[in-house]
Amino acid sequence: MSFHKLISKIGSAILSPGSKKSPYDIWMMRNEPDRSQFKAMGSDSQSWAYRPLVSIVTPVYNPVKYDITRCIQSVIDQVYEKWELCIVDGGSDKSYVKRIIERYAKKDKRIKFVSLSQNKGIAGNSNEALKLATGEYIGFLDHDDMLAPFALYEVVKLLNQSPELDFIYSDEDKIPAKGKNIYLQPGWFREVFLSYNYLCHFAGKRYEPFFKPEWSPDTILSYNYACHFLVVRKRILDEIGGFREGYEGAQDYDLILRVVNKTNNIKRIPKILYHWRATLESTASKTTIKPLASAAGKKAIMEYIKCKGLEAEVLDGPCPTWYRVKYSVSSLQKVNIIIPTRDKVDLLKRCVSSILNKTDYKNYEIMIVDNQSIEKETIAYFNTLNNEKRIRVLQYDKPYNYSAINNYAAKSTDAQFLLFLNNDTEVISSEWLTAMLEFAQREDVGAVGAKLYYQDDTIQHAGVIIGLMGLAAHPYQRLPRSDFGYMGRTNIVQNLSAVTAACMMVRKDVFDEVGGFDEGLEVAFNDVDLCLKIREKGYLIVFTPYAELYHHELASRGRDDTEEKRTRSLQETTTVGNRWKKTVTDGDPYYNPNLSLDKTDFSIKL
Known part of the structure; x- marks a missing residue:
């Protein structure tokens, strides 16, 4: 038995149904619909007066087989059926990528697929995918992540209540990779055996929910908390010209800041609609990765601040890709x-x-x-x-x-x-x-x-x-x-x-x-x-x-x-x-209804 399989078995045993459930496990059981409710939700959506087409944009480059399969399937499994999935492959050199996507596209005509002869980068590939989109709203999905089955249902349900909305985002959590890209940094033993998140990772469980505040214009300049699940009105994306090159690693951050310069019609959905796939490799390297992403984030923030007519410098925050906006102050103010x-x-x-x-x-x-x-x-x-x-x-x-x-x-x-x-x-x-x-x-x-x-x-x-x-x-x-x-x-x-x-x-x-x-x-x-x-x-x-x-x-x-x-x-x-x-x-808009009001540590509400 390999080492990683051993750790996985240990994690699965500790986190098995018979073991004590985490607060998040309990929260999911109490707050999320199960499959028996999906049919009723689908029927409910058929009665809505407003049923817009939602285009899901997914740029692809050399994803893991399991990840891209689960990603596509998560869109097919949507309770709200009026969607299209726009996939652009940026010239992947792994032959199975094109084969998997074409197989899905042949089965479901809502899936649009273009394979580029060369990789145009994350911004270029995303813009090519945007060209395929015909929906009134655009949702963004990375090639290794997943949507909750009721994600689009909740988005369109909200749009029926507030059709003026231009920008919608949701809560999110993490899901583990499936046997790929697993790397343990020095000190892994303590991490694995003492960290619930690491055990969840090996056992294949969802973990680390991020319950977010309502739109917070200063918080978003400290870090990009709104990127998943992000849905934006297509008209505004067309106005700003989609993604910009030169912001690689922070292209979604730059997009968000340019969109919110165009609209105040923004709303959070306080439900977990997006599952971000986190490998141990990416987790372990959080403190050392993305110097280019950090620089791109600073650049995006500076552009946003200039558009607001303000003067400031953007400094590094307490973590990589977190920031401090330090506004200029006149000494004439008493x-x-x-x-x-x-x-x-x-x-x-x-x-x-x-x-x-x-x-x-x-x-x-x-x-x-x-x-x-x-x-x-x-x-x-x-x-x-x-x-x-x-x-x-x-x-x-x-x-x-x-x-x-x-x-x-x-x-x-x-x-x-x-x-x-x-x-x-x-x-x-x-x-x-x-x-x-x-x-x-x-x-x-x-x-x-x-x-x-x-x-x-x-x-x-x-x-x-x-x-x-x-x-x-x-x-x-x-x-x-x-x-x-x-x-x-x-x-x-x-x-x-x-x-x-x-x-x-x-x-x-x-x-x-x-x-x-x-x-x-x-x-x-x-x-x-x-x-x-x-x-x-x-x-x-x-x-x-x-x-x-x-x-x-x-x-x-x-x-x-x-x-x-x-x-x-x-x-x-x-x-x-x-x-x-x-x-x-x-409820406090800068808190979240899924967090407890009986404790002061942002515990999950049970």
Whole structure:
């Protein structure tokens, strides 16, 4: 018995029907239709008023026999039958390729096939396949991947509900190769025996589902999360001229960015409609492959940014083919850093000192809003700040109300940007203010949040998910600072529905437009409420991991540990819950309905 067959048997035994099922196994059984339901789905689709032809475009070059067979069969097995499969072979030198495809084409007239005399590359081959397409919509399928049998059914079902859509994408997962291209890098033993994904790979199971957010214009510039299963209106593809040469390795990324420059009619289908075939070879080489793809991705992003009339540089992100878009910032833009405080001067000193010593952007002022401090040390510290040109101490002589304090401060500045900052924070990264200003200055952005850590270097804030743990909560809390979270989302710029006001930047005109903080929310959820008001006006909320601070949470206010505080907290939670009931019920667009609301780690919903 070969080594790989041995590992496969071990994987199959561990993952056999009698063994404990993974959360994803359970999710598939509970959420996906089985074959007994396909006939009814097909009959259902026959009754739809709108039944467009969908062209599936598949460029081919020297695929593995098993892979190309399964790929084609996955299209033939579609519940929605009004499709055509447009295959172009870029001059494969393996004789079985043409033979397999021609055999299928003879059996099913919906399959169109052209064999080129020479390989035109991935972009050229794809464009040749596009020339065969006559459908109103184009779906993209790689020659070694597979569609779920109900993929086109779900796409056309959505189009019947929203016929204006131009761009549709879905969730996806991975499937293993079948005995080909398997390569184990050094350290394979630990990988194979300790990684569920590797065992799934050898056992032939689907694994690593990617449950995606709704369209997120900043997230897509961090990495290409939308490429599978991608369906685009053909008219728009014709307008942009299809794929472009010179973007090899990121040609799909470039295509997506040019398409979304033409339309805002974009929708996600939160179902696994695409199975991406991942060999161990490709997985093992993720950290070393694709320098050309990375460069092509940067080039595509730069083109997109120029079309938007913005200035930026595109840097490498935390992983290959992930990116950081760093927008140009003018030093003429003034930021007012608002810090409410009451005594506990050591916290305030640390906060202010970290700003003064670690901030590379210099056009700011610090507005300390003193809420009835009485300790001598605090008053003495305020007196020492009289000579600091960039610091003002503003008196707020009323009972504590976080919203009222910040609204009062916002009215007392002519700065273009407001940075709400807790006094129990401490700057880590010198670019923190610049990193937030990059996005706050954009007209389409309403608020920007930072990445915050507890003192022990675990995550305190990497965004807020609406509906999580009830009304809203922070995901990833207490994970190590280095943890990437779900699909790297702790370490990328992304769009969210809300961010914490422990460190939040808002453009002053936006803040005024939505009426500032609701002063009826003295302590709890006033930041979530503010963000949702901003979103309601059509602005984006952005989280950037490049603004890093410590947040010694509750050090300044303490916990809600009295009956009075608990009553107030419950009232505020109820107020926000009632106000945004529909938003909570509909689900956070930057989360996914297949992910749990009862855990903060993006676990699968069961």
